[in-house]
Amino acid sequence: MDVGPKKDLIGELAEAIRSKTYIRFGLYHSMYEWYNPLYIADKRNNFTTDTFVTQKIIPELQELVETYKPEVIWSDGDWEASDSYWKSKEFLAWLYNESPVKDTVVVNDRWGSNMPCHHGGFFTCTDRFNPGVLLPHKWENCMTIDKKSWGFRRNAVLSEYFTLAGLVKELVITVSCGGNLLMNVGPTKDGIISPIFEERLRGMGAWLAVNGEAIYDTKPSVVQNDTITGSTWYTQSKNEKYLYASILEWPEDDTLLLGSLKISKNSQIQLLGYSSIIPWKQSDDKLEIYLPANAHKGQPAWVLKIGK
Missing domain, CATH: 2.60.40.1180 (Golgi alpha-mannosidase II)
Known part of the structure; x- marks a missing residue:
């Protein structure tokens, strides 16, 4: 909002989803920033200091929650330090006890290097996690239509994209085993969804239009x-x-x-x-x-x- 068009893009997206759909609004947040000087300094000190977390991450997370009131917080970028460094317990205690979404919010398990597959409202464990068996805790298979990337690759070849049959297979196995499917699309740098992604998404929608009662609810x-x-x-x-x-x-x-x-x-x-x-x-x-x-x-x- 400080540069360029000075638009509150997250706010506009939240308003559009809440006013035009029945979808719950959530936000992805990465704690890790590769080149932030505060983070680099903490890392150089073997995470005995936490300036990056106290001055940047926690205030930012609280601002996101108080401003946009997301009902899902999908945390990421936690893998280099434990939950103690990230002050995850302190933030989650505030989130579940004091925040404006304390009664409705759901979070994943990426809040520290020691937490995935152990703590969280739903487990993501690792990217593309699909155990193929029923788990006792709610979980999510977060995967990508492009088998190699979360972003857009101009040099990707056809065999590196999931077929529609492959995507439906991922969905069916995931839901049968009590999981949720997060299917990622990587847009271009100017926000365009490429035709192959559009074709896969429309194909999934067409299949669900006929067979959705075996998936939803x-x-x-x-x-x-x-x-x-x-x-x-x-x-x-x-x-x-x-x-x-x-x-x-x-x-x-x-x-x-x-x-x-x-x-x-x-x-x-x-x-x-x-x-x-x-x-x-x-x-x-x-x-x-x-x-x-x-x-x-x-x-x-x-x-x-x-x-x-």
Whole structure:
């Protein structure tokens, strides 16, 4: 706001999101600054001094919270020093007890080199963290469409971008295991979203428009991944009335074999986006589902909705 157009860009963004969408507004904040002389001095002193934190980081974080009232604070840049240097406990105590968002705010786990995957409202652990199993604590898979960079690379080649099928796979596995997907796009230096990123984002939106009920407002099932068809992942509705089976690989003979499910004789199976009821047969060791031929064309993944 001191130079250039003198615009409060964060304030304008916050207002737009809150007035035009139902999205919760959050902010990313990096504590680490590579070339800040105060930080360099503290580092030279092996972090026995904390001038950078007391004069810059803590006042800045408090100003961000009091001015913009974010409901998510995504902290980063903590890895060179412990939470004691960053005064994370002191800031978080203020955030949760005194700040204007104390009753609604959520934070991640990057508040000191000793904290990721141990403390925080949700764990991020490392970039591109996707354990493939259900974890007891809420977690997030923060990843990038460009497999090598969080920013925009003019020299990136096609094979270095996730395909739409690859992105949907990341989403399905993450949600089945109780996680949240953060999918990063790197804009150009003048703020443009390049066509390949736009295509991937629109593709994800189109897939979710049909299959979103298997993702939104769901919770992990008792079993996450099928025992016979390892490319099928499960979620269930919050009221546990419906089970969703997300199919990442369509079976060649259009018959899906599942070993983790036993359903009642009155259960109905639907393929989301397809109008007819899907026939099935239950045996002692497997469930056979007879998928409609050609219904899979052009899709990165498919979802079965199973009434319990």
